[in-house]
Amino acid sequence: MHRYRTHTCGALRASEIGETARLSGWCHRIRDHGGVLFIDLRDHYGLTQVVVDPDSPAFKLAETVRAEWVIRVDGRVRSRPAGTENPDLPTGQVEMYATEIEVLGPAAELPLPVFGDVEYPEETRLRYRFLDLRREKLHKNIMTRGAIIDAMRRRMKTQGFFEFQTPILTASSPEGARDFLVPSRLHPGKFYALPQAPQQYKQLIMMSGFDRYFQIAPCFRDEDPRADRLPGEFYQLDLEMSFVEQEDVFAAVEPVITGVFEEFAEGKPVTQNWPRIPYAVSMQKYGTDKPDLRNPIEMQDVSEHFRGSGFKVFARLLEDPKNRVWAIPGTGGGSRAFCDRMNSWAQGEGQPGLGYIMFRREKLSDEAMTDPTHIQSQIALRQLHPDPKNADYKHGGLDYVAGGGPVANNIGPERVEAIRLQLDLKEGDAAFFVAGNPEKFVKFAGSARTKVGEELKLVDFDRFELAWIVDFPFYEWNEDDKRVDFSHNPFSMPQGGMDALNGQDPLTIKAFQYDIACNGYEIASGGIRNHRPEAMVKAFELAGYDEETVKERFGGMYRAFQYGAPPHGGMAAGVDRIVMLLCGVTNLREISIFPMNQQAQDILMGAPNEASPKQLRELHIRTNIQEK
The missing domain is CATH 3.30.1360.30 (GAD-like domain)
Known part of the structure; x- marks a missing residue:
């Protein structure tokens, strides 16, 4: 017999009645019914009812067991008494009569209960995240997240995309947020940046002759936390395609996103024919570029x-x-x-x-x-x-x-x-x-x-309404700096190409940029890329970057454009937001396994923390913290 289990806690069925089995798991709930103890034993796979009565040799030890103790139980599988079956449990027709119990891991007094779904303060939940993750709803959400990512990968490969991994240590890029910087020990005074997105790399993959790329990409942005974006890091379904126009990207992405939503919507209707809504129309009709069409x-x-x-x-x-x-x-x-x-x-x-x-x-x-x-x-x-x-x-x-x-x-x-x-x-x-x-x-x-x-209860919450938002403005007015700035992705193709860049008021130029909106959230964003070097330089020039700056900051891309760049485009879908919508929650903490708190702190692991003097010396860094 295996040292810890012959079956998982979700495996026993009526077909095993009469057999001897061994289970290991956590004591989910313990009930004393007139001297007979009922232990709901839980593991990752499910829950089995264990019965211990005074005639059992395991009874004396069972009386000492408390919630969330980890135990091994040997016993005989038998039918539950008539009328006590639980049709809501896969194991609800049977129970295990315990003959032997071994304590594998006793538990201290719990700072929050695992049984039930009582709300607890964020700090408690994150400090004891390993307990929080044992709770049924959160545990299920994390498993659903994994299944959704598997479904994305499967559907992307069906569409002919190939998965590549791009670097994590890279150069700073103007994606619209602050970079996380990583000091270089080997190059004193210089810094890597964690990627806000794999934007330049995925375009370079197209330059390299690969036709359809995707990855489940980690992205890092030093932004203030908010409910619909995790502080510090998030994941996106990133993709790029060569020799495509906007409609080709739509045709490739729509079935992936629609299919994923249908697979996990639990019967809720999902939009089949996505509307195309110009940005200006969306703002006027709905007051947002991510309208809730429910x-x-x-x-x-x-x-x-x-x-x-x-x-x-x-x-x-x-x-x-x-x-x-x-x-x-x-x-x-x-x-x-x-x-x-x-x-x-x-x-x-x-x-x-x-x-x-x-x-x-x-x-x-x-x-x-x-x-x-x-x-x-x-x-x-x-x-x-x-x-x-x-x-x-x-x-x-x-x-x-x-x-x-x-x-x-x-x-x-x-x-x-x-x-x-x-x-x-x-x-x-x-x-x-x-x-x-x-x-x-x-x-x-x-x-x-x-x-x-x-x-007025006009909103139908039990559905998923998806739409393309198109024709975004290429530039916007930066009131703080009193200048024209990129409004979206700086690497997108302006509608009208060089003619528009040379002859139009920049604030009137539209871009081949597009978002996917679902139920009031932006869940994806992308564009057809500006793949001509002269157009790239001109586009950045209108936003205040001279040619030398472009060559310095985006040299890899600029050089690649000189040697036969295919027309290409793509987008990135927010994995976290899609999972959040499909799990029916409104905070990304509920679908992320080890999130930071709202102050961008990992209070479980104690990050960020101070570096030692030795570490700072090796990195040629001296801290200069301003007193508040």
């Missing part, structure tokens, strides 16, 4: 209905051509209580408020009842009859859908009706408004859209 709300520009109106706040704003008024339709939100609640929420977000119109049914005024040309009468006729000219006003009804609230009172019924028709709203609905320069209010507008959709 929310059906689409914002619309209603500026013309307020221009020159009696609502002076908006009318004056619109005198500046940069300013606009956007409407957020709220189906079913036409109550005073909800509108006031949204207004209070906006004020809590640092806004002056959130204008609104409530749509409700109102009776015609006496004046309108006697004058068919009255505006209320005309609106009522249009609402009640497809062709008002042929309608019999006397039989048209006595009420109509009208707008209520301060905004409606100031702009008048005709403009209110025009807004209602544009937004396709009805009785019981509402419209909310944000105004000003869209560049400044767009983020708030997107948050308001999300808030309205969730509060």
Whole structure:
């Protein structure tokens, strides 16, 4: 018999009844039922119920066992008594009657329980991560992560991609975040950088004649932590292809991502025909470049209905051509209580408020009842009859859908009706408004859209909505440095090529860059690459880099472009975010095996820590810590 086990704790079935078996695992839960002890013995594979009664030679030792002790149990497999079977357990038809127990590893008092799913402070969970990882939900998430990565690899290879590993110690690159620097002992005063992404290497792989590359790549960025990005490091499904246009990349990637989501969605619907949404359209409709399309709300520009109106706040704003008024339709939100609640929420977000119109049914005024040309009468006729000219006003009804609230009172019924028709709203609905320069209010507008959709229960959370976001601007204005800067990936191809770089306002140039959005998260980003050396130099020149700087910082790529560079493109999908979505959690800590805390510290291993004087001398480094 094996020293520790003949079966795992998830293996015993009715077919083993009557056999002698040996199990090893953790004491998950211990119950005393009138002197008979029940031990739920757990290992990586499952759980088996062990029974020890006073007649067993193992009973005396079993009484001393506590939660999370590691034990070996020998015994006989038998049927559970009728009525005590557990259909939720694979081993639920049987139990083991213990005849011998050996303690392999006693456990001290637990700082957090493994049994159950009680939430504990982050510091406790991360300091005792080895205990946290024993908990069923987190353990399952980590195993799901591995299965998802296996599925990605399998599907990528099916698509004809080959896996390569690129260097970890490399040179600094302008990927948009701070590098982690590694001092060189052999080259005093010089530093390696951990890769923010394998961007240059994967392009060089295409230069080297390999056609389709991928890897599950570790990436390192010295950024402030946030819930949807791990501090310090993350993993991405990185890929690159030669002799391709944008559509070829889409055709290769879509089935991989769709297939992975379908495989792990547990029956939830997954988008089949991904929409292509231009960046500018996404910002205007959804207030973000990573829209959650489970929310059906689409914002619309209603500026013309307020221009020159009696609502002076908006009318004056619109005198500046940069300013606009956007409407957020709220189906079913036409109550005073909800509108006031949204207004209070906006004020809590640092806004002056959130204008609104409530749509409700109102009776015609006496004046309108006697004058068919009255505006209320005309609106009522249009609402009640497809062709008002042929309608019999006397039989048209006595009420109509009208707008209520301060905004409606100031702009008048005709403009209110025009807004209602544009937004396709009805009785019981509402419209909310944000105004000003869209560049400044767009983020708030997107948050308001999300808030309205969730509060009115318009969002279908039980699905995965995927979309391509395309036509990103190549450059953006860097207000801090007062200059043009890259808005996305600096190695992408500008739409229009050299002609655009030479003749267009840089801030109007679009790039062959694209993202994948899913349920409000950016889960992938990529582009068709700028593979001509003169175009590369020009693109960086517009962002403030001279030719010598380009050659110095990106010499490997620049040289490679001189010797026959194929047109190429690719992208990278965030493994952590995809796993997070498929596991149904909102924090990457729940799908990462040993994450740092929100202060970018590994409190389990004690990193970062101080280097010894000897280490610093070898690296030719002296610390100069500023007092706070």
